[in-house]
Amino acid sequence: MSPHDLRTNPWAVLAVLCLGLFMALLDTTIVNIAIPAIGAGLDASLDEIVWIVNAYVLVYAALLITAGRLGDIAGPKRLFLAGMALFTLASALCGLARDPVQLIAARSLQGVGGALMSPQPMAIITRLFPPERRGAAFAIPGILGGLAVAAGPILGGALVDTFGWPAIFLVNVPVGAISLALVTLVVPDLRPGQRHRLDLFGVLLATAGLLALTFGLIEGERYRWGTIVSVIAIPHVIGLGILVLALFLLVQYRRQDGEPLLPFELFRHRNYALTTGIAAAMGFAMLGLFLPFTIYLQSVLGLDAFDAGLTVLPQALVMTVVAGPAGSLADRLGGKHILLAGLTLFASGMAYLDMMARASTARWDLLPALLLMGTGLGCVWAPLFSIAMRQIEPRVAGTAAGVIETIQEIGGVIAGAVVGALLQHRLATALREQALRRSGELPGELREQFLDAVAGAASGGLHVEAGLSAPGVPFPAEIQQLAVEVFRHSFVDAMHLALLLPIVVVLLAAGSCLAIRQEKPLVETEPVTAAPSTGSGQDARAGVPSSGGPTRPERTGGER
Known part of the structure; x- marks a missing residue:
């Protein structure tokens, strides 16, 4: 089967995306099993161990909205490839880390890669599959999540016992390289039919607010919900996060007629x-x-x-x-x-x-x-x-x-x-x-x-x-x-x-x-086209010739 045939088969595209997605999902469950070995191998303190676990979560949660919007602007394939490349590189850096600070920095970089990847498969499913077939397609990421939860401790324990803790990260490198090649060949490059801008001020506010809120909630118990340093306490950090997110929503409200980071129409x-x-x-x-x-x-x-x-x-x-x-x-x-x-x-x-x-x-x-x-x-x-x-x-x-x-x-x-x-x-x-x-x-x-x-x-x-x-x-x-x-x-x-x-x-x-x-689906005439670089000549439905220009989406039933 040629790459062109695979690009026009939505199930083949989904299978390729899932290989990379499973790698990221597995990494979130496999690390916990290796914590004792990492602590001993890097002579890490309890605080450093906590940050090795939490650095990924902090960065990942803070960047998801921005990553989703970037996928809408530049095309989900581009963002998925960028995220996977970064995640693979960061995994190699994790495996090569020689002290806790290096590992924490590499885990943060993994969080950026994971955030760039994560929203894109759902966006691609929405574009490739008609609404009446999406339920079965959306089941696949759920299945992968379940398998990652089950396989993480088992695979992680085997890798740590056999090769040492760096193996749980280094195993991502060949898997990531194969996934990058397959995504490049198989996934159609779906891009918007018109140019969009990124709301940079919205990105700054959303990222800062989510970072502060997530940090406060994750680290609260460790600091007994009290002072972190000097006059700064956990309630101050959480309150700042909520305040910044409230400002973000206010700014987004005022930008709904333009190109907001968060469209309230959702x-x-x-x-x-x-x-x-x-x-x-x-x-x-x-x-x-x-x-x-x-x-x-x-x-x-x-x-x-x-x-x-x-x-x-x-x-x-x-x-x-x-x-x-x-x-x-x-x-x-x-x-x-x-x-x-x-x-x-x-x-x-x-x-x-x-x-x-x-x-x-x-x-x-x-x-x-x-x-x-x-x-x-x-x-x-x-x-x-x-x-x-x-x-x-x-x-x-x-x-x-x-x-x-x-x-x-x-x-x-x-x-x-x-x-x-x-x-x-x-x-x-x-x-x-x-x-x-x-x-x-x-x-x-x-x-x-x-x-x-x-x-x-x-x-x-x-x-x-x-x-x-x-x-x-x-x-x-x-x-x-x-x-x-x-x-x-x-x-x-x-x-x-x-x-x-x-x-x-x-x-x-x-x-x-x-x-x-119970809603009827949209009639999908969205101006999303496959970039010429894919060679597929297909639009978002991966099998219907692209119209070549923007169209106005129509609706049948449902509510707005």
């Missing part, structure tokens, strides 16, 4: 506005669930990272199997009811998991809950994005994708702050209660020392299970074991409360589905 579509809220809820729920659940599997049930990954694998596999049929059903029946069912199943699975989780639970006792959650997630992502993009004009598809992904990302960041704080607070209380209850098993001379040691460890976070010591004197092994038991039961207590938040958020999102309207 939110005049009821379904798009609703689905952005649901995306935020899912971002909150996914991190709000897996933050405590990952700790539970390893610190309470005693699994290593590889076994923890195997435990979660059935959920990802079920999601992968369900996502394709769910997307096709959404195309035929409308996505509203599929999405509602998926959210309800996901919330039910989380509730069942919360009910079953105990310090003595065998990991496979959790399998029904994981399968239920996987089925629910398989019914969420394709209908969600299909509904969101159904009435979006191709000229702003990249922006629409960037906005919805930014809101989803911020939902996850908020979950990390809120669920993490709730987990920490309840754990400290439960540790004191459990230690007081169990201290009667100890000899009188050790009882007070034990209670003081547990209280001190509780104030330090989630590390009681690492062991206790009195000032200068380790406790005997049986006392250490008692401390571990106290931690395990206390963490389960704290997790039960913390998981209620994502469950409630997902149920609220499910309720909002009732307000979704």
Whole structure:
């Protein structure tokens, strides 16, 4: 099959895009498993370890809206190629880093590359696939996300154990090179039919506001929501972020007649506005669930990272199997009811998991809950994005994708702050209660020392299970074991409360589905053409000869 034939086959184009997208998705899950090896290999402090993880998230979340808009202006293929090239280069720099500062800088560069790539596949799907076939297409990125979650710990553990931590980054280099070649050959170069300008002042405000807000939420717990340096405190940073974002929205409001970075017309579509809220809820729920659940599997049930990954694998596999049929059903029946069912199943699975989780639970006792959650997630992502993009004009598809992904990302960041704080607070209380209850098993001379040691460890976070010591004197092994038991039961207590938040958020999102309207798609006569360099002679529908000039988009049904 020639490159021309592949360019006119939307499924071939999607497959090529997904190779690069999977590389970026996998990298977000594979790094966590290598943190102990990175810390030891680079002699990194706790603060540096935190920044190695968070540098990517900060930059990625701050640039998504801008990257989506750049794709609308310059063409999504160009932005995808630029992002992939930068991500591949940054991965090589990560693998070659010789100190924590170099790795943090390279991770930040990875965040820029990931942000440039991420909105473009959704924009390209919107242009290549007619609305009645997008549900099945949007299922593919959802499937990849599930596979990345499952494969990250397993592949990461194997690479670290066999080749050392740099391998988790260096493996991206050959994959990235192959992806760059395939994207260059296969993906049509879809560009707008008229010239557009980038709102640079809007870019500055959006980036600064999102950086400040994301930084404050991610770093808040580490600074105990207080002073960072001198008179600057976490609430000041978060407040500044909100203020700058409010100014950004005001400036955008005044520029709606021109070329705004954020076209407010997106939110005049009821379904798009609703689905952005649901995306935020899912971002909150996914991190709000897996933050405590990952700790539970390893610190309470005693699994290593590889076994923890195997435990979660059935959920990802079920999601992968369900996502394709769910997307096709959404195309035929409308996505509203599929999405509602998926959210309800996901919330039910989380509730069942919360009910079953105990310090003595065998990991496979959790399998029904994981399968239920996987089925629910398989019914969420394709209908969600299909509904969101159904009435979006191709000229702003990249922006629409960037906005919805930014809101989803911020939902996850908020979950990390809120669920993490709730987990920490309840754990400290439960540790004191459990230690007081169990201290009667100890000899009188050790009882007070034990209670003081547990209280001190509780104030330090989630590390009681690492062991206790009195000032200068380790406790005997049986006392250490008692401390571990106290931690395990206390963490389960704290997790039960913390998981209620994502469950409630997902149920609220499910309720909002009732307000979704069944809409007819746009008649797509958008002035988006394939650049001559592709040699395809095709427009955004990859198979229909381009009209050669701008046209006015028509609508059938739906709401504006």
